[in-house]
Amino acid sequence: MNIILLVADTFRYKNCGFNGYKPSYSENKASPTPNIDNLAEKSILFDNFYSQINCTHPSFTTMLSGRYPISHTIISHASLHEIIDGVVMFPEILRDNGIKTVAIDNMYRWFVKGFQDYIHPVGENAVPNSFIVEANQVVDKGINWLESHNNEDPFFMMLHFWDPHVPYSPPKEYEKMYYNGNPKNPTNPDTLSMNDIEEKLDLIFKGFQSRWERINDINYYKAQYDAEIAFMDKQIGRFIEYLKDNGYLEDTMLIFTADHGESMGENDIYFTHVHLYDQMMHLPLLIHYPKKYKNSNGRIQPLVGNVDLAPTILELYGLEVPEYFEGKSFVPLLENGGDHHREKIYMFEHEAISRRGVRTKKWKFIKNARNPKDDIVKSRLQALGYIALDVGEVDDKELYDLENDPEEEENIIEEHPEIAKELEEDLETFVEEIINTVGIEDPQQQQDLEPWGEFDDARQWLLLLNERNQKFKTYDP
Incomplete structure (x- = not known):
């Protein structure tokens, strides 16, 4: 086959x-x-x-x-x-x-x-x-x-x-x-x-x-x-x-x-x-x-x-x-x-702002990590697609009832704190088990958000990435 x-x-x-x-x-x-x-x-x-x-x-x-x-x-x-x-x-x-x-x-x-x-x-x-x-x-x-x-x-x-x-x-x-x-x-x-x-x-x-x-x-x-x-x-x-x-x-x-x-x-x-x-x-x-x-x-x-x-x-x-x-x-x-x-499905993001989440068929929990460089985070969120540019509008934690709110429009974490707590503990246990098994530090905590270049010129950003790519390690098939 x-x-x-x-x-x-x-x-x-x-x-x-x-x-x-x-x-x-x-x-x-x-x-x-x-x-x-x-x-x-x-x-x-x-x-x-x-x-x-x-x-x-x-x-x-x-x-x-x-x-x-x-x-x-x-x-x-x-x-x-x-x-x-x-x-x-x-x-x-x-x-x-x-x-x-x-x-x-x-x-x-x-x-x-x-x-x-x-x-x-x-x-x-x-x-x-x-x-x-x-x-x-x-x-x-x-x-x-x-x-x-x-x-x-x-x-x-x-x-x-x-x-x-x-x-x-x-x-x-x-x-x-x-x-x-x-x-x-x-x-x-x-x-x-x-x-x-x-x-x-x-x-x-x-x-x-x-x-x-x-x-x-x-x-x-x-x-x-x-x-x-x-x-x-x-x-x-x-x-x-x-x-x-x-x-x-x-x-x-x-x-x-x-x-x-x-x-x-x-x-x-x-x-x-x-x-x-x-x-x-x-x-x-x-x-x-x-x-x-x-x-x-x-x-x-x-x-x-x-x-x-x-x-x-x-x-x-x-x-x-x-x-x-x-x-x-x-x-x-x-x-x-x-x-x-x-x-459960475990999910991660590490772009303008670090996130991790876990979902079942009914619930999705998302944890947003705060980055102290608010101005940088704000500009990155802007470049990545947010209308709401105030990083303060990003909730620390989010919980969605996927059966009743499949579009994830209403964060109901205040109505169901016990469910959010259970999912958060499960998520952190999962992460801890992974990094302990592999023998590494948590990469989301270890890898700072490197500058991406000037966001007001997308072509310049791509050229910058390509320039950096020339310096990367090469791998054998």
Whole structure:
């Protein structure tokens, strides 16, 4: 058996057609994911799959290592820290057991570990670590690899699609798929004025796309996000057709998921992925291998985390899962369905402000760590997507009843202090057990929030990160 892991960056559960999504803001109610929807019809779907952290580098590290962010210590975007010694990525185990491994991706660093072929989607002349690559480039490289290695079996392939990530710039023919109006003069009187978030948008997008200047309709950005998803879906459909036409689907499992989500204005967070709300943490997951795993069990309901992907993939290949993996294989759910996998999901954030949280199906508890550098925190929160820029408005602790308040709009910690206390104690016990087992200090306390550069120029910020990336340690596959 072969496995192909398709990972969409910044793709939230809510925007999947196979989860019932229809763009409410648009006259066009068509799903942006028709090809993935078709795949889902013969796949096992997970309704409660969550990320352990809300940004790319840490989330991919968790997916590949089967360890929580506080265990592998990569806890922030474009981390200025290196992964600690001794962290084994599951592709290393696959490689050592005779399985060919390939990734079509551009993050390099420790992400190359275990991949015999690590291929940049743009090619040798690409800007190192630049995330602006397009789905057609990823698919082209994936198909090229398959055509040149058609006798190598079994294999594991990972494709990383960046399209839904900011700056939401789909191909021109997709721009009006979900938006036909004039974004500089919206006719809908109920549309939130972009003036309300203009300062934030300037910080996020200045230097990316000059065509976005003076746009004052928030729905335009929602439409471009969905258009990016639609373009990605079209390319994934092309890839699936290639697999079908060349006989791969008979003995190849497809896994489709994401690394984290994105907020489209919920909780006053616009076009970014900060905080631990479900807009950022709730992810799609489908497993397509009808030869063995039918979707007769319906949609899988137990809580599952992306820390569970690594041990699951090892077990699917018939390999032993190392004891140091902190994830738990969900192969039993594929085989038998069932109503239990995890009681709780643990979540972390370490960007403008450190957070950690724990959720059950009913409750979510979030603990916000205060940083004494209030001015710095305020500017980072501003750059990361908050309208409410006063850091004092961020509650120390939050509790949400997810059954009655799935949008997490009302913090009810004062009404249920005993539940919050129980969840907080459980969270701190979990963290303590992890760091004691690994033999490290709490990385959220040890890693100060390094300066990111000037936030008033997004391009300068990206160039600064790329400059730093040239100085990072290189890793052997």
